[in-house]
Amino acid sequence: MSDSYAVALASMHQDMVRLDRVASNLANVSTPGYKREVVAVQPFVDVMEGIAADAAARSAEMTSGVVAETAAESGLVQVRNDMRAGTLKSTGQPLDVALESEGFFEVATPNGTAYTRQGDFRLDAQGRLVTAQGYPVMGKGGEIRLSTSTPHIDSLGAITEPDATFVGPSSSAPGVSVAQLKIVKFEHPEQLPRLGEGLMGEGPGLTIVGDDNVRIRQGALENANVSSMQEMVQLMQTMRHFESMQKIAQGYDEMLGTALQKLGEVS
Secondary structure, eight states, X not given: OOHHHHHHHHHHHHHHHHHHHHHHXXXXXXXXXXXOEEEEOOOHHHHHHHHHHHHHHHHHHHHHOOOOXXXXXXXISEEEXXXXXXXXXXXXXXXXXXXXXXXXXXXXXXXXXXXXXOOBOEEOTTSBEEOTTSOBBEXXXXXXXXXXXXXXXXXXXXXXXXXXXXXXXXXXXXXXXXEEBOEEEOSOGGGOOEEETTEEOOOSSOEXXXXXXXXXXXXXXXXXXXXXXXXXXXXXXXXXXXXXXXXXXXXXXXXXXXXXXXXXXXX
């Protein structure tokens, strides 16, 4: 494949990935705690180096029979999480909590530990504090069990039960802290893998956020940090860029066809 075709193809592939991310962002504009996905812009020199590396790999593939990855597969297209905080909306629900600081809530899933900023919690039949999908929310001492659906959660995540009784999972007297939400952070949260259902996978640099840096608001949820207007502008720009790259590829193809036709006439 010629370099001109390769550049146009790589550019259109990036546009397709960007369109997919824009669609995902628009679909989650109302999802609490959702962080928009963005496609990292690759410098032109990196694109050309990737194409050159791909060409060399293809040449090696032809001689060795080993299937080489394409430039797109080798990392030229990178999707990152936009970790900017969203606005907060008040719900008045005692089990809704929003993080005003960095970090994630830790939850236990059947496939292992996951992390989320989606704080629309509830109690399950066992009295455990769980996510909307039913995954247990972890405290610093493990699973959080409550005897009332109207606990008090302070700005550090400490949970007390003013209406607690001695009947039920809680064995603490009213007003005594029964648990504290576990808030963790990562060195590069923008690179965390997405697991679906508002969950993130684990990444490098996991640490527990200290009490001095935790700010939690009860009775509120964090809005998605998605602007519908911004995403629509991005959608239009990407579509126009894709069409431009398509015209370039078609124009180059026509130019080659004309050149071959003239060459045939001369010979």
